[in-house]
Amino acid sequence: MEISELRNKIDHLDDSIISLLAERINLAKEIIHLKVQSGIEIEDKNRERDIILNLLDKHYENINPVLIKKLFTLIFNQTKNEFYNSGTPVSVQEAIKKRPIIIAGPCAIESEEQIDNIAERLSLTGIKFLRGGAFKPRTSPNDFQGLGSEGLDYMLSAVCKHGMYSVTEVLDAEQLEENYDKIDVIQIGSRNMSSYALLKSVGKLSSYDHKPIILKRGFSATIKEFLYAAEYIIQAGNPNIILCLRGIRTFEQMDSVFRNTPDLASILELKDKTELPVIYDPSHASGDSKYVLSLAKAALNLGADGLMIECHDSPNKAVIDGKQAITPLQLEEFLVNEVY
Numbered sequence: 389m390e391i392s393e394l395r396n397k398i399d400h401l402d403d404s405i406i407s408l409l410a411e412r413i414n415l416a417k418e419i420i421h422l423k424v425q426s427g428i429e430i431e432d433k434n435r436e437r438d439i440i441l442n443l444l445d446k447h448y449e450n451i452n453p454v455l456i457k458k459l460f461t462l463i464f465n466q467t468k469n470e471f472y473n474s475g476t477p478v479s480v481q482e483a484i485k486k487r488p489i490i491i492a493g494p495c496a497i498e499s500e501e502q503i504d505n506i507a508e509r510l511s512l513t514g515i516k517f518l519r520g521g522a523f524k525p526r527t528s529p530n531d532f533q534g535l536g537s538e539g540l541d542y543m544l545s546a547v548c549k550h551g552m553y554s555v556t557e558v559l560d561a562e563q564l565e566e567n568y569d570k571i572d573v574i575q576i577g578s579r580n581m582s583s584y585a586l587l588k589s590v591g592k593l594s595s596y597d598h599k600p601i602i603l604k605r606g607f608s609a610t611i612k613e614f615l616y617a618a619e620y621i622i623q624a625g626n627p628n629i630i631l632c633l634r635g636i637r638t639f640e641q642m643d644s645v646f647r648n649t650p651d652l653a654s655i656l657e658l659k660d661k662t663e664l665p666v667i668y669d670p671s672h673a674s675g676d677s678k679y680v681l682s683l684a685k686a687a688l689n690l691g692a693d694g695l696m697i698e699c700h701d702s703p704n705k706a707v708i709d710g711k712q713a714i715t716p717l718q719l720e721e722f723l724v725n726e727v728y
Contacts, residue, residue, distance in 0.1 A: 412463070413463070413466065413467050417467060420467070424482070429482075429485065430482060431485045439460060440456065440460050440461075443460065444456055465487075480553045480572045480573065480599075480600065481598070483516050483517075483553060484573070487693055487694065488688060488692070488693060488695060488727060489517065489667055489693055489694025490517065490694060490695055490697075490723065490727075491515075491517040491518075491519050491555050491573075491602075491667070491694065491695065491696040491697070492510050492515055492517070492518070492695075492696070492697045492698075492699045492716075493506055493507070493510065493518045493519035493520045493555070494506060494520055494521075494699065494700045494706065494713065495520075495524075495698050495700075495706065495708045495709040495713065496520065496522075496524055496534055496535075496539075496706075496707055496708045496709075497520040497521060497522050497539035497540075497542055497543055498535075498706075498707050500542040500545065500546075502701070503518075503520055503539075503542050503543055503546045504542070504545070504549065504550075505701050506518075506546075506699060506700065506701055506716060507546035507547065507549070507550045507552060508549075509701065509716035510550075510699065510716055510719070511550035511551060512720075513719065513720045513723060515552070515719075516552055516553055517552065517555050517572075517573065518543065518550075518552045518553065518554055519556065519575075519696060519698075520539070520543050520554070520555075521534055521556060521557055522534045522535055522536055522537070522538075522539035522556055522557075522567075523536060523556075523557060523558060523559045524708065525559055525577060525579050525580070537566065537567055540554075540567050540570040540571070541570070543556065543570070544570045547572070554571055554572045555571075555573040555575055555696075556571055556573075556574075556575060557576065557577045558571070558574060558576070558590070559577075559580065559586075560586060560589075561586060561589035561593065564590060564593055565593065568593065571599075572599070572600075573599070573630075574590060574594065574599060574601045574602070575601075575604070576601065576602070576604065577604050578672075579606070581604060581605060581606035581609055581613075581614065581617050582606055582613070582617065584620055587603075587621050587624070588620055588621075588624045589624075590621060590624075591621035591622065591623070591624025591626045592624045592626075594626045594628075595624065595625025595626050598628040599626070599628065600628050600629075601621055601626060601628060601630065602630045602632050602667070602696070603617060603630070603631055603632065604634050604669070605632065605633050605634060605636070605651070607634070607635065607636050607637045608636065609636075611654060611658065611661070614631065614658075615658075615662060618631060618664060629664050630664065630665045630666075630667055630693075630694075631658060631662070631664050631665065631667070632666075632668070632669055632696055633651050633652075633658075633666065633668050633669065633673070633687075633692075634648070634668075634672040634673055634696075635647065635648025635651055635672050635673030636648055636649050636651050637649070645676065646675060646676070646679070647673070647674060647676070647712065648672060648673050648674075648675065650670070650673040650674065651673070652668070652683070652686055652687060652690055655687060655690045655691055655692050656691065659691050665693040665694070666691075666692055666693055667692055667695060667696055668683070668684070668692045668695055669695070669697070670682075670683035670684045670687060670695065670697065671696070671697055671698040671709070671712045671714075672698075672712065675711065675712050676711060676712055677711065677712055677713060677714050677718075680697065680712065681718065681722045684697065684722065684726075685726055688727070697719060698712055698714070699713060699714055699719055700713040700714075700715070701716065703715065
């Protein structure tokens with residue numbers, strides 16, 4: 389048989405594979421829609437595992453098992469990604485179950501135009517969670533403190549317009565009470581991880597709807613102290629906690645180019661000690677945009693459930709932390725090459 393004939397057969401098989409793959413994805417999306425209508429969780433890791441194990445058992449002699457596992461993991465993720473990005477309304481509780489969780493946006497909301505432009509670019513990449521600071525805890529009282537409730541109004545407009553969810557930090561219970569309906573995911577920053585009265589207040593205020601709370605590790609906190617801080621929120625009534633690692637301070641900061649010491653190994657320890665999701669913030673861990681994506685890749689490879697990354701359309705003009713911000717385009721290229 390000629391090479392050209394064999395190639396024609398391969399081309400025909402390739403077409404058949406893609407057609408069957410499209411049919412499979414459509415069937416899986418129908419199942420997801422039925423789950424949403426019935427109030428059933430979209431994520432079903434046990435079912436995905438069983439499918440892969442069944443295929444490995446049947447075909448391990450003919451096809452490399454690693455290829456089977458990688459292929460079907462990509463298929464599962466692609467199906468869920470298409471659903472989440474299809475415009476089908478889902479609650480923030482359902483959206484946060486997607487893995488990896490990707491949260492991106494500027495350190496600070498600077499203007500209505502700025503946050504809208506960034507939201508538009510990120511949403512086109514399929515990102516559902518827009519971060520942006522309205523209340524900024526700054527070391528110097530003379531530095532920019534954020535736009536406050538006005539900034540949250542700008543963010544609310546952006547997330548509604550582009551089909552996203554807002555992620556922002558609150559510094560006290562009063563800020564949360566006054567702006568509760570503007571915030572989809574509450575963030576408690578590193579500086580406030582040990583503010584136990586705040587942890588209890590936030591847990592109590594969000595106990596009725598279990599709004600997701602991102603708790604950032606204090607830059608001098610041990611893993612045990614970090615988990616105890618989460619327990620304060622849980623005992624106050626909200627178990628829906630996402631742990632965020634963001635680098636710690638060590639003696640290295642005396643002469644290191646890094647803003648903090650990247651605590652990547654803590655991903656492994658936390659995943660071993662808790663069932664809570666663990667995400668990683670490579671922006672604060674490094675303090676320098678040229679290291680952000682390498683740390684992000686390492687975090688995902690170590691099993692992190694997601695990333696929180698600072699993005700700005702013009703990092704060199706950012707009011708705060710422009711040095712550690714990457715552009716939406718850089719993030720898009722990273723996600724396409726390393727995640728999606």
